[in-house]
Amino acid sequence: MDSIKIFAPATVANVSCGFDALGLAINAVGDEMIFTKTETKGVSISKIEGAELTFDSHKNAASVVAWAMLDKIKPDFGVTIALYKKVKPGSGLGSSASSSAGAAFAMNKLLGNPFSNLELTEFARLGEKAACGSPIADNVAAAIYGGFILVKSYDPLEIVKLPVPEELWVTVIHPQIEIKTEDARNVLQPTVTVANAVKQSANLAGLISGLYTDNYKLISRSLEDVIAEPYRKKLIPHFDDIKNDGLKAGALGVGISGSGPTLFALSKGEKIAKNVAESMRTIYSKTTIDFNIYVSKVNLNGCEIIE
Amino acid sequence: MDSIKIFAPATVANVSCGFDALGLAINAVGDEMIFTKTETKGVSISKIEGAELTFDSHKNAASVVAWAMLDKIKPDFGVTIALYKKVKPGSGLGSSASSSAGAAFAMNKLLGNPFSNLELTEFARLGEKAACGSPIADNVAAAIYGGFILVKSYDPLEIVKLPVPEELWVTVIHPQIEIKTEDARNVLQPTVTVANAVKQSANLAGLISGLYTDNYKLISRSLEDVIAEPYRKKLIPHFDDIKNDGLKAGALGVGISGSGPTLFALSKGEKIAKNVAESMRTIYSKTTIDFNIYVSKVNLNGCEIIE
Numbered sequence: 001m002d003s004i005k006i007f008a009p010a011t012v013a014n015v016s017c018g019f020d021a022l023g024l025a026i027n028a029v030g031d032e033m034i035f036t037k038t039e040t041k042g043v044s045i046s047k048i049e050g051a052e053l054t055f056d057s058h059k060n061a062a063s064v065v066a067w068a069m070l071d072k073i074k075p076d077f078g079v080t081i082a083l084y085k086k087v088k089p090g091s092g093l094g095s096s097a098s099s100s101a102g103a104a105f106a107m108n109k110l111l112g113n114p115f116s117n118l119e120l121t122e123f124a125r126l127g128e129k130a131a132c133g134s135p136i137a138d139n140v141a142a143a144i145y146g147g148f149i150l151v152k153s154y155d156p157l158e159i160v161k162l163p164v165p166e167e168l169w170v171t172v173i174h175p176q177i178e179i180k181t182e183d184a185r186n187v188l189q190p191t192v193t194v195a196n197a198v199k200q201s202a203n204l205a206g207l208i209s210g211l212y213t214d215n216y217k218l219i220s221r222s223l224e225d226v227i228a229e230p231y232r233k234k235l236i237p238h239f240d241d242i243k244n245d246g247l248k249a250g251a252l253g254v255g256i257s258g259s260g261p262t263l264f265a266l267s268k269g270e271k272i273a274k275n276v277a278e279s280m281r282t283i284y285s286k287t288t289i290d291f292n293i294y295v296s297k298v299n300l301n302g303c304e305i306i307e
Numbered sequence: 308m309d310s311i312k313i314f315a316p317a318t319v320a321n322v323s324c325g326f327d328a329l330g331l332a333i334n335a336v337g338d339e340m341i342f343t344k345t346e347t348k349g350v351s352i353s354k355i356e357g358a359e360l361t362f363d364s365h366k367n368a369a370s371v372v373a374w375a376m377l378d379k380i381k382p383d384f385g386v387t388i389a390l391y392k393k394v395k396p397g398s399g400l401g402s403s404a405s406s407s408a409g410a411a412f413a414m415n416k417l418l419g420n421p422f423s424n425l426e427l428t429e430f431a432r433l434g435e436k437a438a439c440g441s442p443i444a445d446n447v448a449a450a451i452y453g454g455f456i457l458v459k460s461y462d463p464l465e466i467v468k469l470p471v472p473e474e475l476w477v478t479v480i481h482p483q484i485e486i487k488t489e490d491a492r493n494v495l496q497p498t499v500t501v502a503n504a505v506k507q508s509a510n511l512a513g514l515i516s517g518l519y520t521d522n523y524k525l526i527s528r529s530l531e532d533v534i535a536e537p538y539r540k541k542l543i544p545h546f547d548d549i550k551n552d553g554l555k556a557g558a559l560g561v562g563i564s565g566s567g568p569t570l571f572a573l574s575k576g577e578k579i580a581k582n583v584a585e586s587m588r589t590i591y592s593k594t595t596i597d598f599n600i601y602v603s604k605v606n607l608n609g610c611e612i613i614e
Contacts, residue, residue: 158513
């Protein structure tokens with residue numbers, strides 16, 4: 001195998017009650033990337049379409065991951081990467097994670113599959129660190145494992161792949177406004193009351209139980225975030241309208257994807273997910289803000305080879 | 308049915324990462340209570356053995372629950388209660404919860420089963436409020452539902468019954484020292500860092516996943532409490548020794564039952580649970596503190612009729 005084209009799914013992190021612990025991959029959008037072996041050792045970037053990102057292979061998220069994996073295995077070849085960015089940077093849909101996870105996945109294939117998914121997640125975190133300053137694992141793990149994942153712990157890194165109920169659909173709306181990651185972080189409080197910590201914890205426990213038992217009502221009642229949403233929602237125009245109308249349209253829950261500005265909804269079945277999309281479209285159509293909407297099944301397999 | 312004798316299991320609340328959200332019933336110890344219909348309406352207490360508790364039926368936890376249920380249904384009979392307390396008040400093993408849950412369960416039988424387990428839990432909370440000042444649900448729900456329960460929310464009250472892996476055993480040691488509930492509450496911090504809230508939450512999510520998948524190793528790695536244990540352990544002599552030696556003896560985890568002083572351990576299989584008991588016995592035998600140790604399977608059915 002000298003060249004492969006791969007798909008790396010976009011991801012929704014946090015998922016309301018799972019602040020900094022849950023991630024979810026979606027089918028409807030993801031980066032495409034071509035990795036080609038070269039005689040010249042090391043990593044180069046031949047093309048970047050769809051976003052303004054650095055060609056410096058020691059700074060770009062995808063190539064940073066590729067470098068780390070080549071340094072570990074030291075094969076007798078190098079790699080050049082063509083990036084077709086479909087997940088917009090700054091969207092809150094795990095743009096850098098898609099590139100980082102895709103790079104880890106593709107490099108593993110070119111190297112003959114020496115690494116486990118957990119090890120690939122560790123490599124992909126280096127891309128997150130290069131892109132965002134912080135080696136967070138929720139988006140990259142979701143993109144690599146697929147489905148719903150729990151970041152059980154960081155030290156040591158432990159990822160738990162959770163079951164996904166058959167009829168679970170995701171609706172996302174990406175309003176094209178900029179929220180600086182720094183602002184999204186700074187707006188949070190450094191502490192929470194024990195009562196709210198317990199509430200968040202019990203909701204996450206309820207969501208996990210709902211996923212294991214296909215209990216959509218329990219999932220719905222658990223999709224509540226008392227840690228980040230009350231503060232971050234102020235950064236996103238029309239958040240309350242989107243949430244209220246989404247729930248009226250039948251969504252199980254509506255919340256902020258990662259640190260925003262993308263909002264996500266979970267629904268039981270495609271029909272409701274599309275109704276939720278329409279309710280979101282109606283609200284943002286009345287504004288001057290450009291937006292994209294995706295309706296998607298949960299991506300179950302993570303990154304995959306497409307050519 | 309004019310008279311029944313019932314068993315109401317002792318319970319372990321919190322279970323490390325499930326602070327204020329998880330409860331667990333055990334087989335080895337529980338209150339026994341006899342409820343007998345009387346022609347005189349209202350509730351009386353005919354006997355209390357095993358503890359110094361009030362005979363005032365408007366203050367005793369069991370009779371407070373019985374009063375509330377009679378007031379709701381208004382049957383043409385009253386009830387007298389004989390209490391054989393086996394779960395010591397102040398032990399941290401849900402002593403008042405055992406009486407309260409047992410009363411709710413027994414009264415429901417005498418009344419012809421008009422109430423669901425959720426409604427029985429609501430009634431039993433009145434007993435908790437009478438005994439402890441706070442209508443907490445984790446112990447009473449565990450005693451009523453049996454097994455592992457999650458208090459998903461209080462408003463509205465929602466209880467999720469969790470699966471229990473076949474080989475899960477519990478060891479508890481009750482050192483006979485007094486910890487005032489007030490002290491156990493006051494020693495806690497009113498807030499936690501977001502990082503610790505996330506850690507606790509991810510551990511609870513890991514534990515729930517482990518229960519659904521019989522993954523004892525995941526259960527073990529999840530039994531960590533960063534909210535209450537670091538502060539409350541100071542109130543319990545030899546906590547660190549009990550925990551360290553329990554883990555060395557093979558326990559999946561060791562922590563504080565409720566607000567203490569009882570300590571619990573979960574283990575895979577009876578043999579390890581007994582070894583853990585021995586490790587606990589060795590430590591407390593060197594002190595002047597009296598103690599009881601129980602080794603028990605998880606109680607799966609909650610309260611039951613025994614005569």
